[in-house]
Amino acid sequence: MTICLRQDNIHVCYVSIEDCVKQGLLPGYMGLLDDGERERLDRLAEHRARTEFLVTRALCRVMLSQFVDRPPSAWRFDVNAYGKPCLPDDDPASSIDFNLSNTKELVVCAIGTSCHLGIDIEPYTQARPVEAMAKRFFASAEVDQVMRAAPADRMARFIEIWTLKEAFIKAWGTGMSLPLDTFSFDTTGFRPVPYFHDARFGDPAHWRFHAWDNPPAHRTALAIDMGRPSGSLRVDLRHAIPRLWGPAGQLDVQGPGGCFTLDESDETE
Ligand SMILES: CC(C)(COP(=O)(O)OP(=O)(O)OC[C@H]1O[C@@H](n2cnc3c(N)ncnc32)[C@H](O)[C@@H]1OP(=O)(O)O)[C@@H](O)C(=O)NCCC(=O)NCCS
Numbered sequence: 001m002t003i004c005l006r007q008d009n010i011h012v013c014y015v016s017i018e019d020c021v022k023q024g025l026l027p028g029y030m031g032l033l034d035d036g037e038r039e040r041l042d043r044l045a046e047h048r049a050r051t052e053f054l055v056t057r058a059l060c061r062v063m064l065s066q067f068v069d070r071p072p073s074a075w076r077f078d079v080n081a082y083g084k085p086c087l088p089d090d091d092p093a094s095s096i097d098f099n100l101s102n103t104k105e106l107v108v109c110a111i112g113t114s115c116h117l118g119i120d121i122e123p124y125t126q127a128r129p130v131e132a133m134a135k136r137f138f139a140s141a142e143v144d145q146v147m148r149a150a151p152a153d154r155m156a157r158f159i160e161i162w163t164l165k166e167a168f169i170k171a172w173g174t175g176m177s178l179p180l181d182t183f184s185f186d187t188t189g190f191r192p193v194p195y196f197h198d199a200r201f202g203d204p205a206h207w208r209f210h211a212w213d214n215p216p217a218h219r220t221a222l223a224i225d226m227g228r229p230s231g232s233l234r235v236d237l238r239h240a241i242p243r244l245w246g247p248a249g250q251l252d253v254q255g256p257g258g259c260f261t262l263d264e265s266d267e268t269e
Pocket residue numbers: 053056081082083084085099100101102103118119120121166169170171172173174175176177
């Protein structure tokens with residue numbers, strides 16, 4: 001089995017849920033599910049939740065099949081003690097990590113190898129009591145970053161920090177069971193700077209973080225624990241539709257993508 005995924009390359013792919021629905025792709029996606037996923041789908045009562053679930057499963061499976069010689073329906077998944085989906089330890093491709101995030105409009109999946117990944121996408125538009133949430137969940141330096149902003153800008157400051165925090169806990173794997181003030185981000189510079197207030201997270205230099213806007217209304221953050229201090233990472237972004245064409249399926253690219261490089265020096269500026 002060959003894994004065509006470089007250690008220094010992370011792939012991030014967005015899918016518009018509406019595009020998949022309009023193109024009638026959901027019945028095909030249903031055929032990819034294993035028994036456990038089908039049971040989970042059956043338990044989802046809301047139409048929107050079912051649709052999101054199908055699109056995320058198709059995206060993840062088709063994306064994995066772009067890097068490993070295996071059909072999208074052949075992947076089997078495990079979850080850690082906190083619900084983070086992963087490849088089973090006995091899968092020869094288990095060095096691959098991936099992570100998913102959903103909004104009503106977009107789903108996103110990040111994939112890499114020999115690292116731990118977390119990704120989060122959030123809409124700027126969802127009403128939230130951001131001052132109260134910041135005071136409840138954020139470290140004090142992050143509360144200051146939100147409260148120093150003009151009231152009209154506080155939602156944006158909050159979302160910038162919140163997405164990074166979610167990406168971090170998703171890479172770490174423990175989800176919301178991790179107190180959100182045990183680490184913090186300074187988002188005032190070009191690239192977010194992490195501060196770890198708990199020794200178990202190790203050295204921040206082993207991590208890379210990046211966050212960006214998805215115009216018109218979303219923000220994404222990506223966290224990567226490389227487990228090693230040096231080296232740059234290339235992150236490729238694309239918008240695509242998962243298609244079940246051919247043995248591996250295809251990510252049918254929709255419009256221009258992008259890429260950026262994350263260097264150690266960026267974190268320490
Ligand atoms: C992970 C978590 C922060 C995601 O929050 P969210 O903003 O609502 O959701 P997102 O859309 O960004 O991400 C959801 C996806 O993250 C992934 N995920 C779930 N748990 C995860 C975890 N612990 N770490 C990383 N990723 C996780 C899943 O793929 C999930 O999508 P799915 O349910 O369709 O498979 C939140 O669900 C959480 O804290 N879960 C942990 C719950 C827990 O501790 N359970 C313990 C008993 S099982």
